[in-house]
Amino acid sequence: MPTAVALEDAKVAFRLGDGRVYTAVEKAHLAVAQGEFVAIVGPTGCGKSTLLNVAAGLLKPAAGNVKIFDRPLAGLNRDAGYLFQADALFPWKTALDNVAIGLEIKGTPRAEALPRAQKWLTSVGLGAFAGRYPHMLSGGQRKRVALAQVLIRDPKILLMDEPFGPLDAQTRQVMGNLLLDLWNADRKAVLFVTHDLEEAIALADRVVIMSAGPSSRIIGDWRVSLPRPRDIFEVRLDKEFHALHREIWSVLKDEVMKGYAQSTQAAEAV
Amino acid sequence: MSRPTLFALQVLVAVVCIVLWQVLSTVPVFGKILLPPFFFSNPFDVFSQIVKWFASGVIWKHLGITLAESILAFVIGSLGGVLVGFWFARQPLVAAVFDPYVKMVNALPRVVLAPIFALWLGLGIWSKVALGVTLVFFIVFFNVYQGVKEVSRTVLDNGRMLGMSERQLMQHVYWPSALSWMFSSLHTSVGFAVVGAVVGEYLGSAAGLGYLIQQAEGVFDVAGVFAGMFVLSAFVILIDFGVTLVERRLLVWRPTASDGRG
Numbered sequence: 427m428p429t430a431v432a433l434e435d436a437k438v439a440f441r442l443g444d445g446r447v448y449t450a451v452e453k454a455h456l457a458v459a460q461g462e463f464v465a466i467v468g469p470t471g472c473g474k475s476t477l478l479n480v481a482a483g484l485l486k487p488a489a490g491n492v493k494i495f496d497r498p499l500a501g502l503n504r505d506a507g508y509l510f511q512a513d514a515l516f517p518w519k520t521a522l523d524n525v526a527i528g529l530e531i532k533g534t535p536r537a538e539a540l541p542r543a544q545k546w547l548t549s550v551g552l553g554a555f556a557g558r559y560p561h562m563l564s565g566g567q568r569k570r571v572a573l574a575q576v577l578i579r580d581p582k583i584l585l586m587d588e589p590f591g592p593l594d595a596q597t598r599q600v601m602g603n604l605l606l607d608l609w610n611a612d613r614k615a616v617l618f619v620t621h622d623l624e625e626a627i628a629l630a631d632r633v634v635i636m637s638a639g640p641s642s643r644i645i646g647d648w649r650v651s652l653p654r655p656r657d658i659f660e661v662r663l664d665k666e667f668h669a670l671h672r673e674i675w676s677v678l679k680d681e682v683m684k685g686y687a688q689s690t691q692a693a694e695a696v
Numbered sequence: 697m698s699r700p701t702l703f704a705l706q707v708l709v710a711v712v713c714i715v716l717w718q719v720l721s722t723v724p725v726f727g728k729i730l731l732p733p734f735f736f737s738n739p740f741d742v743f744s745q746i747v748k749w750f751a752s753g754v755i756w757k758h759l760g761i762t763l764a765e766s767i768l769a770f771v772i773g774s775l776g777g778v779l780v781g782f783w784f785a786r787q788p789l790v791a792a793v794f795d796p797y798v799k800m801v802n803a804l805p806r807v808v809l810a811p812i813f814a815l816w817l818g819l820g821i822w823s824k825v826a827l828g829v830t831l832v833f834f835i836v837f838f839n840v841y842q843g844v845k846e847v848s849r850t851v852l853d854n855g856r857m858l859g860m861s862e863r864q865l866m867q868h869v870y871w872p873s874a875l876s877w878m879f880s881s882l883h884t885s886v887g888f889a890v891v892g893a894v895v896g897e898y899l900g901s902a903a904g905l906g907y908l909i910q911q912a913e914g915v916f917d918v919a920g921v922f923a924g925m926f927v928l929s930a931f932v933i934l935i936d937f938g939v940t941l942v943e944r945r946l947l948v949w950r951p952t953a954s955d956g957r958g
């Protein structure tokens with residue numbers, strides 16, 4: 427299998443306003459094979475979004491390499507579709523136009539783009555909401571539109587940043603199954619960031635754990651060999667799921683505590 | 697409160713004011729007229745003056761002139777504001793260099809410019825248009841500048857990741873964002889276009905609502921002054937109503953305060 431995304435000892439640092447340098451990620455070594463679904467889990471502020479931005483080409487690493495299909499990444503990652511953590515839909519476009527824009531940008535005539543966008547909206551369960559503007563949709567519906575917006579361009583790599591983060595537990599599971607169904611159709615390489623370990627195990631082929639920041643690292647890498655196709659509701663009842671969850675949590679727990687302690691200390695220092 | 701009740705109350709306020717005005721300016725209270733007609737006229741005279749203007753048709757010419765000046769001021773000022781706003785927002789260096797001068801010119805009370813414009817452009821409509829432009833331009837400029845600069849980082853990144861070129865970002869992201877800011881100040885900028893026109897007329901012209909009011913003042917015709925003011929208010933309210941219609945059409949995508957979230 428060729429490697430879709432490779433981070434080779436990537437280091438990311440931010441220059442703060444007062445001139446100091448904040449090292450968010452010290453050294454990240456990570457490879458995502460073609461067709462592989464990799465989940466990144468870590469405490470808040472450990473640099474998960476930062477890593478995705480590096481893979482997307484929105485952020486340049488201070489050291490190390492980024493390779494996309496074995497070629498060094500220069501500029502934006504044109505093979506990747508990015509589902510952002512925050513709302514990223516164009517508020518002045520309807521759901522349909524938001525999805526169609528991905529094709530129109532490439533020069534697809536509007537008359538051809540619109541029916542295809544409608545089809546994608548239908549496949550994320552929003553066929554009847556085509557004419558709505560983003561502010562008239564619920565949080566979960568907006569995430570579905572965003573998913574359709576990214577998938578209509580058929581990217582080879584899918585980068586997802588806590589896409590179901592703000593949703594309630596039931597909606598998350600429904601969205602998870604929807605994502606698995608869509609992914610099963612053509613098995614893109616996926617880099618999926620979440621703070622929810624259960625979600626990570628239920629969805630992914632591999633779960634990668636990051637340590638608490640600053641200067642975070644990748645501290646663990648587990649293969650999830652639960653059979654596919656999976657159903658998120660049922661996979662959680664599996665014995666293997668529980669064993670794996672216990673094993674990974676024993677490592678993650680310490681980091682979550684550390685991350686919490688650091689974030690409160692930082693707050694007190696201010 | 698239901699709409700008809702509200703409307704009835706609104707009308708009631710007007711009726712009470714007009715009746716009070718009429719009574720106090722014609723019926724002596726304790727042997728004294730509280731609103732001497734020479735200074736306050738009375739509603740009947742004001743109304744007859746308005747009727748006379750519309751019956752004879754002289755008012756249309758003045759309304760037409762003021763409307764033309766306002767529209768020209770609005771269009772030219774908006775175009776300039778949009779262009780310069782975009783330019784400054786996309787070229788931070790240019791914005792930084794011109795910043796103190798923009799602030800300086802904007803701080804200037806525009807009335808003092810009226811005589812200069814009259815000198816440069818004559819007493820016709822263009823000196824009034826120019827005055828309106830100096831008012832409209834800055835409102836639109838500041839809003840467009842803000843609109844372009846405040847585009848959400850995520851929305852912009854999303855556009856880039858979807859493959860937008862700089863030109864496409866302009867078209868699909870910066871432009872709609874800037875327009876929405878501009879439209880949110882539409883009432884203010886249209887209002888200022890009218891203010892520019894009327895003040896310009898008032899300070900020196902041969903036609904327009906401002907001219908009408910100024911002429912009446914010149915001969916102590918208080919009824920004429922009030923009549924001019926009422927026609928001007930009605931004119932502004934009509935324009936404002938038109939703006940509301942346009943705004944509703946163009947900003948459908950925006951959540952309004954009354955919208956439920958979720």
Ligand SMILES: Nc1ncnc2c1ncn2[C@@H]1O[C@H](COP(=O)(O)OP(=O)(O)O)[C@@H](O)[C@H]1O
Nearest residue numbers: 440448450469470471472473474475476477639
């Ligand atoms: N532009 C920035 N400037 C300075 N620090 C940043 C910037 N972006 C992120 N950080 C810091 O880097 C760390 C990692 O951020 P992020 O990747 O967003 O975390 P998360 O894992 O929650 O997604 C955080 O401590 C954050 O404060």
Ligand SMILES: [Mg+2]
Nearest residue numbers: 474475476511
């Ligand atoms: Mg994040």
